[in-house]
Amino acid sequence: MKLRIFTEPQQGATYDDLLRVAQTAERLGFDAFFRSDHYLRMGDGDPGPGPTDAWITLAGLARETSRIRLGTLVTAGTFRLPGPLAISVAQVDQMSGGRVELGLGTGWFEEEHTAYGIPFPPLGERFERFEEQLEIVTGLWAAAKPFSFDGAHYRLVDSPGLPKPAQRPRPPLIVGGGGAKRTPRLVARFADEYNVPFLLPEDTAAAFDRVRAACEEAGRETVLLSAAQIACVGRDEAEIAQRAAAVGREVDELRVSGLAGTPQEVVDKIGRFAEMGAERLYLQILDLDDLEHLELIAAEVLPHV
Template sequence: MVNSTITFGLQSGQQDSTWADIRDLWLELEEMNFDHLWVYDHYLPTGTNDIDVPVLDSWSLLAALSQIVKTPRLGTLVTSNTFRHPVTLAKMITSLDHISNGRAILGIGAGWHKPEHTAYAIPFSTPKDRIERLDETIQIIKQLWSNKRTTISGKHFKIDNAPFEPKTVQKPHPPILIGGGGEKHTLRIVAKHADDWNWNLNGTINDYKRKLDILNQHCAAVSRDPNEIKLSLNVDFLVDNDDNRIESALRVNADVMKKSIEEVKACSMVGSPEVVRSKIQSYVDLGVTSFIFSLRNPFGVKSTDQMPNKEPRPLRYHATMSDVRRLCQYVLPHFRN
């Protein structure tokens, strides 16, 4: 791991939300002292059976939010590499880095949500091909950020003697977070390029240990010290002493995810403050230094611990602002003091 400081962030998926919803949420989150805040990068909503709800653009939101929240780092968890040309993406991140005075993070992945690609006729090729494109994209962006002129002739992209100004505020460049857990291809790209590897916690701690071992092998293959790569997790969570609510949430999510309740418990941080603290500590012991908690609408400041009554409901039971407040009051101080 890069350092032993534990940081905490929150990802607010911006589906079914207005600008005012997200603005007010982020203002409250900044007051809660989150170290980094994230949006997701989708054209269609995820985790719901209603695809007609609004979804605001990720990078436009971050530029606007950077002028309202002044302290947290800002990023996408994660940018879909299939949506934009590498030069366009590099320019967007560079612009955000200037607008935010050096707080931008490039979170990026190969792209996975096929329905939005189908709906908008965005090419969606094989996983191997998408990983190759991701590899080329990151190579191009890093060179644009570093070189006076960039020339690359790859399988997917060709850049010919291209200038790129301005450079980023952060030196040598904004942190590059690569999301994903694919052991053959994605972790190889992490070993080559990532400043931060983020895994969306969807397995057991033994699954994570195995992936760490494989990442170390990929690092050895490219002669890279794995300790240079920060480890982060994106996690679903609920913090509550109400056993009935916790069990209800686990049953709903187990049914949707086609897993047992015990399997859902293993791949989320759900339970009393003591249980959630213990789960965080188990990953800290493995070298994880950054935790990003996932929040979905309804996340208004008056939201309750109940599932929304409107139809169609979200497919999964998500945390509310009440959970966030309990997280900040009873869990995070244990790691910050």
């Protein structure tokens, strides 16, 4: 099981905050540093300092880290045209020496679209666009000759498909979500990894089974399976409660819905995800000032998984 650090900078973080967490995660031996792709704070609270752009952030981190993998969970398809997105990700992959992974999704948070003037089509159209985006991005990276595409929403004519990413045949592509039909089909067709975000273990297992079935139907081996869970680890009950309070959550709720408790409790729950086939866990870290939290997880959890 590989553990990855996953941040939500739209809740209030500068690039320097993210750099500090990414470099700490690298030093401590975590497998990857990921960030969300959002432009608006969710929930109440001070909206400052405002959003940071996911791929600009990752471009900077690509030059200020050396080992840790970098990616999005997940980039919103509504934010970027697929051609320029393929260029951006390929460039950051080159800048990092081949350490980038692209998580891509339909986009879902309507308020951030309204706040920044980004079109927000109905869900059905977003899925149609998402499927075309997956085909275009992967097609541009793979193309050995000019690439053309004629879809319902996007049309490309004789694109040179440049630049190419450093990783060949391409950076890993992550598709996530708990959808019962369209998501498993798209995972089976395009993805290298399927991620289930913030579901209970039994619901995560059911989602994994749907993807396994879709892969079997498509005639391919199952993809790498992963899950995202909020992390709240403490040496004792007081420290656990302190960390939960710092992010506005209740300990009892986090013990059910996330990875919360003592290091041994968290190791045991990670074992449940491993038993259902997960090979990676993304630990959602909400308090980016609490680097001692990362130190504790690295010392008391990471060696046992």
